[in-house]
Amino acid sequence: MDLPDSSELSRRDYLRALVAAGGTAALSACLDSSGDSPVPTGDPDARPQRQHAWNDALATDDDGNPQNPEHHVLLALELTADVDDDSRAQVESALRSLESAYAYDNDGLLFTMGYSPSYFETVGTDPPLPEPEALTTIESPEFDDFDSLVHLASDNANVVLEAEEALFGEVTPNDTEMEATFEGVFERGEPRRTGFVGAGLPADHTDMPGVPESVPDEAPFFMGFRSGFAESQAPESRVTISEGPYAGGTTTHVESLTLQLRTWFEQDNHFQRVAKLFSPDHAKEERVGSVGERLGASTGVAGEIADDTAEDAREFGTVGHAQKTARARDDDGTPPLLRRDFNTVDGDQPGVHFLAHQRQIGDFVRARRAMAGEDIAGEGVGQRLNNGILQYIFVRRRGNFLVPPREKRALPTA
Template sequence: MGLPDPSTLSRRDYLRALVAAGGTAALAACVDAPGDTSVPAGDPTERPPRQHAWNGVLRADDDGNPQSPEHHVLLALELSATITQETREQVEMALRSLESAYAYDPAGLLFTVGYTSSYFERVGSDSPVPEPETMTTLESPEFDDFDAIVHLASDNPEVVLEAEEALFGEVSPNGAKMDATFEGVFERGEPRRTGFIGPGLPAEHTDMPEVPDSIPEDAPFFMGFRSGFAESQAPESRVTIQEGPYSGGTTTHIESLTLQLETWFEQDNHFQRVAKLFSPEHAMDERVGEIGKKLERETGVAGEIAERTEQDARELGTVGHAQKAARERDEDGAPPLLRRDFNTTDNGTPGVHFLAHQRRIADFARVRQAMAGEDIAGEGVGKRLNNGILQYVFVRRRGNFIIPPRDNRALPAD
C-alpha cells in the first residue's frame, strides 16, 4: 500500500491512513506530521496480571461509558523457531521493552498477545480454544490459521506504528532500547488489520464510494450510532478464565465484517435504523436520539424487550440486533462478552473488526447465533430482511485466540 497524500486529507484522516499503510515509511511520515507527538514512558511493574485489563485506564465519555483507544493494529504472526527457554525469554523481553517504552494508558500503549489453535497444533499441545468455524448459514468466511496475534491500541497513531516496527527491530520505541525483538522467533503473517474509533472519524470517510454523506457528523461508528454502552459490556472479571493453566487470561474472537452502508443510510430512515439496530420499541418511543446519546449508559434491551423478540418478529415484522443478542445474557442480566471492536477501511471498504473477549469461545458462539436470529426467520422476518442488521453486515473472517495471563504470554505450551 502506498502512502497517502497529506494535501488531500484532514490531519486525522491522514494519520489513520498511515496506520493502515504500516511500515517504517508510514512511521516516518507520521512522525513528520504536525502536532504534539510526546508520549509518556512506562513501567512494566505497573501493568496488571491480566493482559485484557484495560478498563481501569480507559477514558470515559460524558455518561461514563469506557472509550477504546482511537487507533488499532491487529498484527498476525507466524512462528519460525522451536520453543525453548531462550525463545520464551526473548519474546518476553521484547514485550517488556514495549512496556518500558510506553505508559500503560491510551496515551501510551495498550496491547494483548494471543495464540490460535494452529499454534498449539504446531507445538504439540492441546489447544485451549477450538478451531474457528462458521457460526451461521449466512456466511462463508476465511479463518485465521496463523500462530499468534498482537493487538496494539493507542490514541497516538505513531505509537501503534512504532511498536509494531520495534517488535521486529526496525526502530527504537519512544527513544527506548529494545532488549530483545521477535526476530528469529516470529515472522509477520497475514492479514495485517487496522482500524479506528472516535466521534467524527467515520464521517471523514465519505470520499470512499461505499460511504454515504448521510453518516452523522459526530457518530463514532460507521453504522451511525454509539456503541459499547457500559451496561451492555461484560465486566473484565466475567470474561476472565477462573481455573487451569490460563487462569487470569481470557479468550478472544475476532470477526471481520464488511458493511453495506449505502443501503443502510439511503434506503432506511432513522426510525428504521433504530428499530433494526436496537428494537422496534426504541424507535416507536424515540429512546435513542440521533446517534444514541439519549441512551446514556444502557441500551435498555435486556429483560422485557429481549423476551419480546419472537413476538415483535411476528407482529411488527422487525427485530433489533441488540434485542436479539440480549436473549443470551446471563441469568443476572449481565452480558457475557466484553467488546473492543473498531471501524476499518482495510482493502478500501468500510467495515468493522468485531473483537470480543469472553471466558469461553462457546460464550461468543451462543451470543452470535442469537444475533443471527435464524430461529425466528420465517416468523415475520426473513433470514436477513428486517432481522436486525443482517441485511447490511457480511462476515469475511473469523479467528479464535487464547489470551494468556501476562506471566504466561510468551510462547505458552501448557
C-alpha cells in the same frame, strides 16, 4: 502500499491512512505530522497480570462509557523458531520493552498477545480452544490460521506504528532501548488489519466508495450510532478464565465484517435504523436520539425487550440487533462478551473488526447465534431481511485466540 497524500486529507484521516499503510516510511510521516508531542513512558511492573484488563486505563465519556483508543492494529504472526526457554525469554523481553517504552493508558500503548489453535498444534500441545468455524448458515468466511495475534491500540497513531516496527527491530520506540525483539522467533503473517474509533471519523470517509454522505458527522461508528455502552459490556472478571493452566487469561474472537452502508442509510429512514439496531420499542418511543446520546450508559434492551423478540418479529415484522443479542445474557442479566471492536477501511471498503473477549469461545458462539436470529426467521422476519442488521453486514473472516495472563504470554505450552 503507497503512502497517502497529506494535502488531500484531513489530519485525522491522514493519520488513519498511515496506520493502514504501516511500515517505517508511514511511521516517519506520522512522526512528522505529530510534531514533538511527548508520549509518556511506562513501567512493566505497574501493569496488571490480565492482559485484557484495560478498563482502568481507558478514558470514559460523559456517561461513564469506556472509550477505546482511537487507532488499532491487529498484527498476525507466524512462529519460526522452536519453543524453548531462550525463545520464551526473548519474546517476554520484547514485550516488557514495549511496556517500558509506553505508559499503560490511551496516550501510551495498550496491547494483548494471543495464540491460535494452530499455534498449539505446531508446538505439539492440545489446543485449549476450538478452531474457528462458520457460525450461521448465511456465511462462508475465511479463517485465521496463523500462530499469534498482537492487538496494538493507542490514541496516538505513531505509537501503534512504532510499537509494531519495534517488535521487529526496525526502530527504537519512544527513545527506549529494546532489550529484545521478535526477530528469529516470529515473522509477520497475513492479514494485517487496522482500524479506528472516534466521533466524526466515519464521516471523514465519505469520499470512499460505499460510504455515503449521510453518515452522521458526530457518529463514532459507521452504522451511525454509539456503541460499547457500559451496561452492555461484560465486566473484565466475567470474561476472565477462572481455573486451569490459563487462569487469569481470556479468549479473543475476531470477526471481520464488510458493511453495506449505502443501503443502510439510503434505503431506511432513522426510525427504521433505530428499530433494526436496537428494537421497535426504541424507535416508537424515540429513546435513542440521533446517534445514541439519549441512551446514556445503557441500551435498555435487557429483560422485557429481549424477551419480546419473537413477538416483535410477528407483530412488527422487524426485530433489533441489540434485543436479539441480549437474549444470550447470563441469568442475572450480565453480558458474556467484552467488546473492543473498531471501524476499518481495510481493502478500501467500510467495515468493522468485531473483537470480543470472553471466558470461553462458547460464550461468543452463544451470543453470535442469538444475534443471528435464525430461530425467528420465518416468524415475521426473513433470514436477513428485517432481522436486525443482518441485511447490511457480511462476515469475511473469523479467528479464535487464547490470551494468557502476562506471566504465560510468551510462547505458552500449558
